Amino acid sequence: MDRLPLVVGGGALAAYLWTRNRVRTATPAPPMPVTATTSVDPRLPGRWVWPVQSWKGRIPVISDGFKSPRPGLPRHGGVDIMYERLPADTFKQGTPHGAKWHVMPDDVTVVAAHDGVVWSAMPSPTGIAVVIDHSPLKAATFYAHLETLAVKETARAESKQRVRAGELLGTVGLNPLDGERLRHLHFELWLGGPNDRIDPEEIMKRWDVVDDPRRGVLVARNGGFHYRPVGASGEPYPSWVRELVGRAGVYLIRDAETAELLYVGSSTGRLYDTLTRHFQTWRRWKKFWKGQYAEGHDPGLTYKRDSVEVAVRVTRADQALDEEARLIRRLRPRDNLLGQPVDDEVPF
Numbered sequence: 001m002d003r004l005p006l007v008v009g010g011g012a013l014a015a016y017l018w019t020r021n022r023v024r025t026a027t028p029a030p031p032m033p034v035t036a037t038t039s040v041d042p043r044l045p046g047r048w049v050w051p052v053q054s055w056k057g058r059i060p061v062i063s064d065g066f067k068s069p070r071p072g073l074p075r076h077g078g079v080d081i082m083y084e085r086l087p088a089d090t091f092k093q094g095t096p097h098g099a100k101w102h103v104m105p106d107d108v109t110v111v112a113a114h115d116g117v118v119w120s121a122m123p124s125p126t127g128i129a130v131v132i133d134h135s136p137l138k139a140a141t142f143y144a145h146l147e148t149l150a151v152k153e154t155a156r157a158e159s160k161q162r163v164r165a166g167e168l169l170g171t172v173g174l175n176p177l178d179g180e181r182l183r184h185l186h187f188e189l190w191l192g193g194p195n196d197r198i199d200p201e202e203i204m205k206r207w208d209v210v211d212d213p214r215r216g217v218l219v220a221r222n223g224g225f226h227y228r229p230v231g232a233s234g235e236p237y238p239s240w241v242r243e244l245v246g247r248a249g250v251y252l253i254r255d256a257e258t259a260e261l262l263y264v265g266s267s268t269g270r271l272y273d274t275l276t277r278h279f280q281t282w283r284r285w286k287k288f289w290k291g292q293y294a295e296g297h298d299p300g301l302t303y304k305r306d307s308v309e310v311a312v313r314v315t316r317a318d319q320a321l322d323e324e325a326r327l328i329r330r331l332r333p334r335d336n337l338l339g340q341p342v343d344d345e346v347p348f
């Protein structure tokens with residue numbers, strides 16, 4: 001169900017919201033929280049975040065409020081979360097991605113609203129549902145209609161999996177039993193137990209909004225790089241490397257022991273393949289890569305996986321090459337510079 005946004009109500013508030021919305025959407029999505037306040041509700045100390053990520057700089061909004069009437073059903077037990085429709089949005093009304101006033105694209109992440117333990121995470125007839133227990137606070141949060149699940153399936157906290165505020169739980173889906181089949185997150189805040197649902201709307205006004213945590217873990221807040229080991233030959237790659245499939249960006253490879261920067265590379269859409277081929281010496285021997293990559297060349301340099309660390313910055317596809325060039329000029333990695341002319345100092 002789709003709630004008429006306040007924007008159409010007229011007056012100063014409407015003007016404020018309209019301006020705020022324009023400001024927020026005029027700038028590219030920041031890599032980290034777009035707001036930086038904390039909950040001041042005495043029952044909910046600490047950091048709380050909206051359970052849906054910001055999307056292209058847009059903050060999520062409540063598209064259908066607590067206790068809204070449902071024909072033939074009990075009143076709404078939580079709030080539904082989507083993004084406000086903007087004039088340029090192409091999602092058609094009546095599709096899973098569009099209501100009259102709101103939209104929800106594919107692959108939007110659902111994140112934990114606060115630190116806690118995964119109490120339950122499992123499929124249900126209305127989509128995947130997750131409950132996070134925020135003990136020692138007498139609080140829990142409930143997330144419904146997920147399409148994919150990023151935490152371990154569990155019941156009664158058997159997995160003992162801990163999550164932090166803003167950590168990935170899964171992606172937004174739809175309720176298969178809902179005639180509208182509209183993508184949205186159904187979210188509930190329980191203070192005490194499932195029968196103590198409260199209207200979270202006022203409280204949520206003071207919560208942070210975070211960006212897609214699949215990017216957040218890759219991008220350091222200060223713009224610096226976070227280097228991590230990538231395991232040893234034959235081991236599966238860590239999940240943050242596997243999440244680079246289909247993404248664009250730059251990667252930096254450094255010597256794990258001396259921290260010397262060895263190589264900077266980029267990809268406009270195959271970041272996982274482009275990075276990991278540096279560790280695939282057996283493929284190189286077999287000339288596996290010959291003619292495989294339009295954007296690439298011979299993988300050139302291969303490194304022993306367990307002797308290096310890697311940092312990644314995910315970018316838009318059209319930014320990857322510029323960012324790579326900028327970093328090579330600035331950081332002068334050892335192996336990129338072999339036989340290459342080096343520009344003189346450039347301002348950054």
Ligand SMILES: [Zn+2]
Pocket residue numbers: 076078079080185186187
């Ligand atoms: Zn709902």
